[in-house]
Amino acid sequence: MITKEQKIKFVDTSVGYFKKYKNIGVIQLDKIPDRLLQKSRNELKDTKFILGRKNLLNMILEKAEKSKLSEYLVATSAIVLSNDEPSELYAKLKANKLKLSAKPKQNAPQDIEIKSGETSLQPGKSVTELKQAGIDVQIQKGKVVIAKDKVIKKGELITVGIAKALQTLGIKPFTAYITPVGILSGNLFFSDSVLSMTPEKLKEDMARAFVEALQLSRTAHIINNYTIRDMIGEAYLNAITLGIDCNIYEKGITEKLIEKAIANAKALSTE
Secondary structure, eight states, X not given: OOOHXXXXXXXXXXXXXXXXXXXXXXXXXXXXXXXXXXXHHHHOTTSEEEEEOHHHHHHHHHHTTOGGGGGGOOSSEEEEEESSOHHHHHHHHHHSOEEEOOOTTOBOSSOEEEOOEEOSOXXXXXXXXXXXXXXXXXXXXXXXXXXXXXXXXXXXXXXXXXXXXXXXXXXXXXXXXXXXXXXXXXXEEEEHXXXXXXHHHHHHHHHHXXXXXHHHHXXXXXXXXXXXXXXXXXXXXXXXHHHHHTTOOOTTTHHHHHHHHHHHHHHHHTO
């Protein structure tokens, strides 16, 4: 049981660390394996991790005048302090990944492929487990061979049998990583949606936004540098169509009317 004096000392000591770092973030650890947290702490030597109960972390943030981050605390959280730029800290934390085995009642995070071919398994119980999972398994020359590819589709519910089979084959389809849900850098706040933005993702979003804006401009007949050429072309075609329908003898239409008359005459001569 932590005494009141120990709590006060913990809070004061933690707040003292803030003076050495320019960026303060919060990470949520409720679904993070302990070994991944330890791995991150060992590898990110220049990053300070402050772990404690939610109420103590709240007190630290309030005393350090960083209460903006308090709303991101969950039952199991940590405060991270770093002098790395927010995007750099985010990338470093996310780079410390840990592959995890599948558990029953989880949904496949992506297509999980079980390739055909020879395995290192020994005939026995493992063969039974693979067959129960719907995997085509054969014994060839004393070796366990998967005769046909099998794919567990993204979003598909993982059964007990599939989970056992994936573990038997050493396939770990899930990835755990730690990322800040928010970082304060001076007076600037960076949310996880901003921090997770990569140059590639930014390009994709900008390209998609441009296409959507262009389509909207065309539909609403908004004239700008990107729509003017198409709109003039559309207006010209509409004018030609109207001229032909109304038999208006103007330049560009007369030729079309003559072609139309010739086509109608040919049609009559063949009847």
